Amino acid sequence: MYQILKQILKTGIKTEPHPVADDALRTAAQGLQAEILHVFGQALSIRHVDAGSCNGCELEIHALNNPYYNIEGLGIKFTASPRHADMLLVTGPVAKHMEVALKRTFDATPEPKFVVAIGDCGCTGGIFGESYASCGRVSNVIPVDVAVPGCPPTPIAIMQGILAAISAR
Amino acid sequence: MQLEDLNIEFHALAGAIPAWRAQIGADRLQPVCAQVRESGGRLLALWGSDERANGQGFALHVALATHPGLLMLSLALDANQPAYPDISAIFPPAERMQRAAYDMLGLCAKDAVDQRKWIRHGCWPEGQFPLRKEFDFTQKMATGLDAYPFIPVLGDGVHEIPVGPVHAGTIEPGHFRFSIVGERVLRLEERLGYKHKGIEKLAETMDALQGAKLAGRVSGDATCAYAWAYAMALESMTGVTPPPRALLLRALLLERERIHNHLGDLGYLGNDVALSFGFAQFWILKEDVLRANGALFGHRYLMDRIIPGGVACDLPPQGKARLLAETEKLEQEIGTLRAIYDEHAGLQDRFLTTGRVSPDRAAKLGLTGLPGRASGQAWDLRAQYPCAPYNELDVRMATHRNGDVAARAIVRVEEVLESLRLTRLILDKLTEGPLTAPVPSAPAGAYGIGMVEGWRGEVLIGLQVGADNRIARMHPHDPSWQNWPVLEHAVIGNIVPDFPLINKSFNLSYTGQDL
Numbered sequence: 001m002y003q004i005l006k007q008i009l010k011t012g013i014k015t016e017p018h019p020v021a022d023d024a025l026r027t028a029a030q031g032l033q034a035e036i037l038h039v040f041g042q043a044l045s046i047r048h049v050d051a052g053s054c055n056g057c058e059l060e061i062h063a064l065n066n067p068y069y070n071i072e073g074l075g076i077k078f079t080a081s082p083r084h085a086d087m088l089l090v091t092g093p094v095a096k097h098m099e100v101a102l103k104r105t106f107d108a109t110p111e112p113k114f115v116v117a118i119g120d121c122g123c124t125g126g127i128f129g130e131s132y133a134s135c136g137r138v139s140n141v142i143p144v145d146v147a148v149p150g151c152p153p154t155p156i157a158i159m160q161g162i163l164a165a166i167s168a169r
Numbered sequence: 170m171q172l173e174d175l176n177i178e179f180h181a182l183a184g185a186i187p188a189w190r191a192q193i194g195a196d197r198l199q200p201v202c203a204q205v206r207e208s209g210g211r212l213l214a215l216w217g218s219d220e221r222a223n224g225q226g227f228a229l230h231v232a233l234a235t236h237p238g239l240l241m242l243s244l245a246l247d248a249n250q251p252a253y254p255d256i257s258a259i260f261p262p263a264e265r266m267q268r269a270a271y272d273m274l275g276l277c278a279k280d281a282v283d284q285r286k287w288i289r290h291g292c293w294p295e296g297q298f299p300l301r302k303e304f305d306f307t308q309k310m311a312t313g314l315d316a317y318p319f320i321p322v323l324g325d326g327v328h329e330i331p332v333g334p335v336h337a338g339t340i341e342p343g344h345f346r347f348s349i350v351g352e353r354v355l356r357l358e359e360r361l362g363y364k365h366k367g368i369e370k371l372a373e374t375m376d377a378l379q380g381a382k383l384a385g386r387v388s389g390d391a392t393c394a395y396a397w398a399y400a401m402a403l404e405s406m407t408g409v410t411p412p413p414r415a416l417l418l419r420a421l422l423l424e425r426e427r428i429h430n431h432l433g434d435l436g437y438l439g440n441d442v443a444l445s446f447g448f449a450q451f452w453i454l455k456e457d458v459l460r461a462n463g464a465l466f467g468h469r470y471l472m473d474r475i476i477p478g479g480v481a482c483d484l485p486p487q488g489k490a491r492l493l494a495e496t497e498k499l500e501q502e503i504g505t506l507r508a509i510y511d512e513h514a515g516l517q518d519r520f521l522t523t524g525r526v527s528p529d530r531a532a533k534l535g536l537t538g539l540p541g542r543a544s545g546q547a548w549d550l551r552a553q554y555p556c557a558p559y560n561e562l563d564v565r566m567a568t569h570r571n572g573d574v575a576a577r578a579i580v581r582v583e584e585v586l587e588s589l590r591l592t593r594l595i596l597d598k599l600t601e602g603p604l605t606a607p608v609p610s611a612p613a614g615a616y617g618i619g620m621v622e623g624w625r626g627e628v629l630i631g632l633q634v635g636a637d638n639r640i641a642r643m644h645p646h647d648p649s650w651q652n653w654p655v656l657e658h659a660v661i662g663n664i665v666p667d668f669p670l671i672n673k674s675f676n677l678s679y680t681g682q683d684l
């Protein structure tokens with residue numbers, strides 16, 4: 001225990017200032033009302049859905065939880081069930097084999113809800129495109145509020161995308 | 170075993186690793202496999218290709234690891250009824266690869282016990298085969314539902330827990346069907362293939378240079394290993410040797426990929442036993458490595474830095490000092506954290522004996538890569554077939570015999586420390602020089618193999634190029650193919666809440682096997 005405490009003290013606080021929303025990432029004019037913001041208050045629950053990524057984007061989503069980005073410090077946490085979620089964070093081109101699962105996850109998420117598509121693949125289908133096995137971009141399958149490009153996008157860019165989705169214009 | 174013992178006429182494949190290729194008849198497949206198996210060899214990969222455009226039928230390719238090197242066996246199969254003898258009784262990992270070869274190409278493993286589909290769910294109908302040349306890559310078909318006959322477990326008090334494809338954590342999609350009594354797992358059956366996105370077929374729309382970028386996205390967390398294996402395959406068929414500086418930089422990047430993945434896993438293993446301190450600490454170290462990657466090489470995960478012919482980045486002048494300082498800091502911090510993990514009773518209680526795969530079982534089932542080494546399977550390409558620059562680095566392989574979560578954690582710690590030692594050696598050897606060698610077009614019909622020890626295990630790329638430098642067939646093979654079936658064994662008798670921990674300790678790729 002002593003060693004753990006010593007190490008914690010030595011490490012100090014690593015968390016850096018959080019970025020601000022990047023409005024440019026919005027894909028469509030969101031009918032965002034103060035009401036919705038009120039519903040979410042200062043806490044947001046996110047359900048991540050990997051719909052067919054190369055797993056590169058997942059690496060950066062994991063990084064959001066590390067002490068530098070400390071996304072929980074913003075009141076944002078990842079939840080185990082879509083039924084507890086306010087937002088879906090969707091990565092990858094949507095593999096055909098994940099199409100049904102993604103739609104069902106979306107349907108299981110209560111209103112009001114947001115969808116943020118992550119990565120070049122989520123935005124456009126990326127290198128995998130559309131084919132017999134891939135539906136391409138996320139918005140081909142479910143409605144998307146914000147799309148964050150990058151291969152993979154940095155943790156800062158992902159945070160900006162999440163904030164853009166929930167902040168009023 | 171010597172190659173001559175097999176009585177086959179092999180010809181050597183040019184390239185960075187010792188490899189031989191031979192055409193054999195279908196009747197020779199089982200005896201040759203059995204002989205290789207008896208002498209301690211392993212199955213690395215199995216895939217098919219459509220050769221009908223060349224006036225032949227189909228072909229089956231079997232990659233075997235033997236003491237002298239890699240053996241590539243090719244079988245010519247009939248155009249109308251492509252079938253070959255089942256080898257899954259000799260090499261258990263062959264089972265799913267054979268089922269995939271049927272789904273993708275219609276090649277049938279005669280007399281195989283399990284003939285269920287594997288990669289195919291509902292996105293293309295039975296009787297159609299995406300990797301046949303007449304199958305149109307861009308066609309859109311209505312998606313059907315996946316009716317998959319799981320194997321039921323019957324008896325008093327047995328019930329099933331279906332999990333996935335969408336999981337509770339930030340992990341890739343797959344389905345796990347647990348049959349349990351009380352808290353204990355009687356049986357786990359995996360259903361993968363959810364991430365199938367047509368990578369192999371997509372490659373056939375590209376030329377050989379474009380394929381490098383795709384190969385680097387088969388499994389993003391192992392992008393360096395895939396990019397290097399791809400480059401190696403293409404370089405072997407075009408007779409290119411990258412310049413010495415490029416090879417050293419490749420090794421530097423590959424070791425950094427191993428370091429950041431192992432650090433991340435060590436953090437998550439702590440987290441999974443409620444020691445969030447471990448997560449925070451190891452992920453600070455991981456983030457530091459990623460930031461250094463971004464600052465020095467221009468990409469946090471080093472995607473597209475290894476290219477055919479060499480590398481697409483250089484170590485900037487201030488880089489050496491930064492990496493040496495980082496290495497020293499990592500060694501110190503890992504020493505401290507290792508001591509804390511070692512002495513933490515709660516953590517050790519969860520790690521020890523959990524998800525155990527004995528060396529004997531590991532050998533029977535063909536467990537490979539990092540989990541293999543944690544179960545006594547002393548196999549690391551960097552030591553076995555050390556390609557340049559590893560032939561000058563004398564890699565010290567980490568192994569353990571307990572085969573439990575604790576052993577897989579210890580092997581990770583030791584491999585990170587070894588990678589740090591290699592980093593120092595590489596930095597020391599790095600002299601100025603060019604970063605790339607020109608890569609000419611490959612001759613039509615060329616065939617190449619690349620294989621690299623990624624952080625999970627060996628990553629293999631089989632490449633065939635047709636006319637105009639177009640890819641005729643690209644098969645990327647992830648070590649997860651071998652290890653997923655062993656995970657089913659590792660959880661037997663464990664309690665359900667330990668599954669996430671055991672799964673994390675293997676940390677297998679879904680996308681790498683779904684393709």
Ligand code: SF4
Binds near residue numbers: 054
């Ligand atoms: S955007 Fe890039 S990192 Fe993300 S899933 Fe696509 S290929 Fe992988």
